[in-house]
Amino acid sequence: MIKKILQKVFPSELSRGTFILFVTMNVSNLLNFLFHFFMGRALEPEGYGVLAVLMSFVYIYSVPNEAIQNLISRYTSKLNLRKNYGKIKFLMLKALRRSFYVSAIIFGAATLLTLFLSKILEINFWLIFLTNITIFFAFSIPIVRGVLQGTKKFSRLGSSMVIESGLKLFFSISLVIFGFKVFGAVVGILISLFAALIFSLYFNKEVLSEEEENATFKEIYVTSIPYFTIMLAIFLFFSLDIIFAKVFFSPEIAGQYAVLSMLGKAIFLATFAVSKAMFPLASEQKDKKEDSSKLFKKSLLIIVSLCAALIILYAFIPKTVISVLYGAKYIEMSPYLIYSGLAFSFLSLSNLVLVYGLSINKLRSIHYLFLFLILEVVLFFLFHNTILEYIFAFMVSNIIMFIGSLFFLKR
Secondary structure, X not given: OHHHHHHHHOXXXXXXXXXXXXXXXXXXXXXXXXXXXXXXXXXXXXXXXXXXXXXXXXXXXXXXXXXXXXXXXXXXXXXXXXXXXXXHHHHHHHHHXXXXXXXXXXXXXXXXXXXXXXXXXXXXXXXXXXXXOHHHHHHHHHHHHHHHHHOOOHHXXXXXXXXXXXXXXXXXXXXXXXXXXXXXXXXHHHHHHHHHHHHHHHHOHHHHOOOOOOOOOOOHHHHHHHXXXXXXXXXXXXXXXXXXXXXXXXXXXXXXXXXXXXXXXXXXXXXXXXXXXXXXXXXXXXXXXXOOHHHHHHHHHHHHHHHHHHHHHHHHOHHHHHXXXXXXXXXXXXXXHHHHHHHHXXXXXXXXXXXXXXXXXXXXXXXXXXXXXXXXXXXXXXXXXXXXXXXXXXXXXXXXXXXXXXXXXXX
16 A cells, blocks of 8 residues: 555655655664764763764774675666576675674774774773674675665665664663663664664565575675775765864863764765665666666755755754754854764765766776875864864865765766
8 A cells, every 4th residue: 555655656766765765764863863862961971972982983884884785786686687586595695604704804803903992092992892793783784785775675674774773772772771871872782783684684585585596796896896995985984073083172072072973974864865775776777778867866956955954954053953952061062063064965965976976887996085085184183173173174075075076976
């Protein structure tokens, strides 16, 4: 019944897929932000600053997440066109086995690095150690979700995200209320990730019920390089501002800046569903030798509209936004909220452009993206005397990143 209504209201796959993912992903994002709003109120600014840094590590560890999901989605969409479900199962299971070995190696390296980072950032070693466990899920969950995305099961894909966010909110809040503070929040995250993996596997039950059919994906390792490179650049841009704020500013100010950054990230996360829905559709049009430029322009228009709506909100009622969501103790950050919103809006646009380029195999020389990251870090080191300087440096680096992404696509 609901499916028929959606087909009538949204006749095109892009509009229907975008709507489903927009609703489910933003329900998920809402639950994630409720998590942050509760933590911002339940913890002191210093404690919330620590949690924000740990969440930045989670975002960085999630670099493989989008890269793997888009890559698996790309190959799954090709196999889905020919109804090769046995080969899709083979791809998923083989990728899951490989993901465990890679995760174990990275986890070991990250644990050694934690000995160093815990001293620099003045964060308990075991907090970072527990956060490092998310590496295993960062490599496994996107494989299963990539199959859902590639087979265009957008409602199941969105549902798995809602389940993850809902359980994170429930368990983290419960553990914090019982007095476990930041440790409770991190354990809640781990519980939700485990549940998300189990549910995502269940949502692929049709594929898993098929007889596994052997297949070769020799080119997958070569084609994975641009995916990982782009997602690494995007999520480092997304995360480094909070980590460096913890280094440059006092614990209290770093905690206040974390609120500013999280509200800016709301724009990026609110628009992320558009590029996620666009990717398999643009890839499919590429395989059919159809023009995907209209698809890209529609996606661009949707993202610009969403960014503009939130920026207007941040520009005219910043105090209300911060006080309602985080409380009066963060209100002095309100003059800077518009700049955070603009910075993450440009990052959203960069993400769309680069993901579109990936979907049509049109990106070249993407390793130059890391020059923009170097520029961002340099600007952070040069301009951190005040929050205003710092957020301006972040905004300028994101604008330059967007211009650069257009250049890569044009080439």
